[in-house]
Amino acid sequence: MKELGNVFILGDSYSTFEGYNPEGYDVWYNSEAKDCNDLCRVEDCWWYRFFEKAPATLVRNCSYSGTTVCNTGYGGEDCRHKSFIARLDRLIESGYFESEKIDTMIIFGSTNDCWAQSPVGEEKFSDWTEEDLYKVYPAFSYMLKRAKDAMGEGRVLFILNYGLTPEFHEKFEEACRYFKVEFLPLREFQVGGGHPTALGMREICEQVLEYFENN
Numbered sequence: 001m002k003e004l005g006n007v008f009i010l011g012d013s014y015s016t017f018e019g020y021n022p023e024g025y026d027v028w029y030n031s032e033a034k035d036c037n038d039l040c041r042v043e044d045c046w047w048y049r050f051f052e053k054a055p056a057t058l059v060r061n062c063s064y065s066g067t068t069v070c071n072t073g074y075g076g077e078d079c080r081h082k083s084f085i086a087r088l089d090r091l092i093e094s095g096y097f098e099s100e101k102i103d104t105m106i107i108f109g110s111t112n113d114c115w116a117q118s119p120v121g122e123e124k125f126s127d128w129t130e131e132d133l134y135k136v137y138p139a140f141s142y143m144l145k146r147a148k149d150a151m152g153e154g155r156v157l158f159i160l161n162y163g164l165t166p167e168f169h170e171k172f173e174e175a176c177r178y179f180k181v182e183f184l185p186l187r188e189f190q191v192g193g194g195h196p197t198a199l200g201m202r203e204i205c206e207q208v209l210e211y212f213e214n215n
Contacts (some may be wrong), residue, residue, distance in 0.1 A: 001213045004056035004155070005103025009047060010084055010147075011063035012109050014161070014196060014204075017042045025082075026065040028195060036193030039201060046196065046204040053209060059100060062087055069110050070139035072118040078134075084109050085133060085143050088150075097150040105151055106208075108159040110140065114168055115194075123171060125178055137171050144179040157182040159208065162189070184211045 009015055013028035020042060021027055033040040042048050051058045064082055066074070071086065073079035080086050084107070091097065112118075113136045121135025125145075132138035147156045158181050160172055169185060176183040189196055189203035196204055 013065035015063035044198040049205040074116040
């Protein structure tokens, strides 16, 4: 596997664990197992397992449970303070990617956009308006463009959850291809309560490791 260097993760609940994400961010996983899910150790999270095995260093896990890529969340909530694009924009504007040496960005999201049935809008690869950013497809492209610009020569990988709609898969893959962002659609893994179990996390980790070993 090629050296991945310093890694930044932008994610949702699948990449959370209490005490390992920015202060004030909602998390789904903690040290207590749920009736529907057995994961209660951070060591079982996909990303923790990944960094134990990969030639890489985790610099920041910027993951926030329940968040959408676009600014429209569950029940039509205005999420411009916590969406993927909002969090990424804040870091870019603060100069984070200029002061920190980030070699690889992993974005693992869009699950909540699908589950929340956020308005999808139309594909748009430039000239986004504020209204566009409340819709899934234009907001996704905006996120990729911002990530690529922030990373310069660094790598950007987008991980797509399995089981989302075929249209989501098609549109996201097309946008990744357009912006030259690497694309990893996951195969099925074990879930409980809509979230990866300890086994499911191991299965995700294996798929991410396999991707980087081959690319």
